Structure formats: C-alpha cells, structure tokens
Amino acid sequence: DAKTTQPTSMDCAEGRAANLPCNHSTISGNEYVYWYRQIHSQGPQYIIHGLKNNETNEMASLIITEDRKSSTLILPHATLRDTAVYYCIVRVAVFGNEKLTFGTGTRLTIIP
Amino acid sequence: AAGVIQSPRHLIKEKRETATLKCYPIPRHDTVYWYQQGPGQDPQFLISFYEKMQSDKGSIPDRFSAQQFSDYHSELNMSSLELGDSALYFCASSVGVEGTEAFFGQGTRLTVV
Numbered sequence: 001d002a003k004t005t006q007p008t009s010m011d012c013a014e015g016r017a018a019n020l021p022c023n024h025s026t027i028s029g030n031e032y033v034y035w036y037r038q039i040h041s042q043g044p045q046y047i048i049h050g051l052k053n054n055e056t057n058e059m060a061s062l063i064i065t066e067d068r069k070s071s072t073l074i075l076p077h078a079t080l081r082d083t084a085v086y087y088c089i090v091r092v093a094v095f096g097n098e099k100l101t102f103g104t105g106t107r108l109t110i111i112p
Numbered sequence: 113a114a115g116v117i118q119s120p121r122h123l124i125k126e127k128r129e130t131a132t133l134k135c136y137p138i139p140r141h142d143t144v145y146w147y148q149q150g151p152g153q154d155p156q157f158l159i160s161f162y163e164k165m166q167s168d169k170g171s172i173p174d175r176f177s178a179q180q181f182s183d184y185h186s187e188l189n190m191s192s193l194e195l196g197d198s199a200l201y202f203c204a205s206s207v208g209v210e211g212t213e214a215f216f217g218q219g220t221r222l223t224v225v
Contacts (some may be wrong), residue, residue, distance in 0.1 A: 036216075093211060
C-alpha cells in the first residue's frame, strides 16, 4: 500500500472549516483514499473515502487532486468534539490485501 | 444502527496466561479485521478474515491465533501472555473488501500483570 504523509498536528478555531491535507504521491490507480479519526482510545471512526472523485457525506468532504497524489479532508464547521487524531490511509482493498494501514496521523485540536 | 460489538471491554490477565477476545460484526458483514494498539502507538493490523477464511495477515505473533465462525463472529486467542501484550485490541467489520468502509468496535483493553 502507498504511504501517506500528514502534518503531525494542526489547530482550528471552533466553527471554522478544518482542512487536513494528506500526500500520497505513490498511490496506485486501484487504491482508495480513506479517512478515519480516533478520539482518545476509542475505536477508529470511519469518516469518508474516495477513489477519484470528490466525495461528501454528513461528516465531511474529501477533495482528491486530479493526479490523485494528494487529498484534503474538510470538516466544514469544526466543533470541540472533532478534536482527534485523523488518519489518511490508502488502501487497495482486494482479497488478501484488504488491511487498513494506520500511519502517524494528524492530531487536530479544535480551539474554543 | 447496530455496531461492532467486542467483549470483554476490559480484561486483566497474568503473564503466561491465555486470553480470548470476541468480536461480533455488524449484521451482514462478512469481513472481520483485528488490530492491536499499544500505549501511545497507532493501531497495528494483526489479521483479517473474509467469509470465514483468513485473508490478510500482519505482524501477528505466533502465540496469537484467530478464526471466524459460521455466524461471522471472530475470536482472537492469545497464549503465553507477555507484559508487552498489554494494549487495546480493536475489531472492525465490513461487507466484502473492495471499495467498502470498515467500522470499528470500541475495543478490548487487555492488561497483563
């Protein structure tokens, strides 16, 4: 699976949009980009995923560049409950190679 | 909505004892994943099963074994426990693997004393 690079930490003011970048310059054509977050010792929480197109759900938006070498997770109106470690994961997801490989992630702190 | 259920939530064992962790996937999910997260570390993949067959394998110690049963629940068996096995153990489940999202349980905190 391709490796990802994320900032170690970020701050965002409550109520503002939080934009979390991720570089995955070695991503293959059949690899998806997944975002998860983990709030202190809880189970990782699925946020969103995509292959080529931008995606949006009730939690966030995922913007993938046209060359797919980087992506941005957008939390449109950050709240204090969004404070967590955010993981960007690329995953080929075929039988025998379906694991999600967690890297270091970005520790996002929402500031009141 | 139903989530992934793990039991027990907390477990304390002594060195050299055995432990069994259980995972009940979301209904109709056929794929189960196991992860280990040590203190201050990121989750590390151990093993996964699809339709009751082992499908992917990570850095799972030989002392650990796992299986998925006919009702799709899974058990992680850990023998000859060591102090370093103290960690959070997460289970996740998904429908198939390709292009699908995996949902995690709340974990089992294993403490080896």
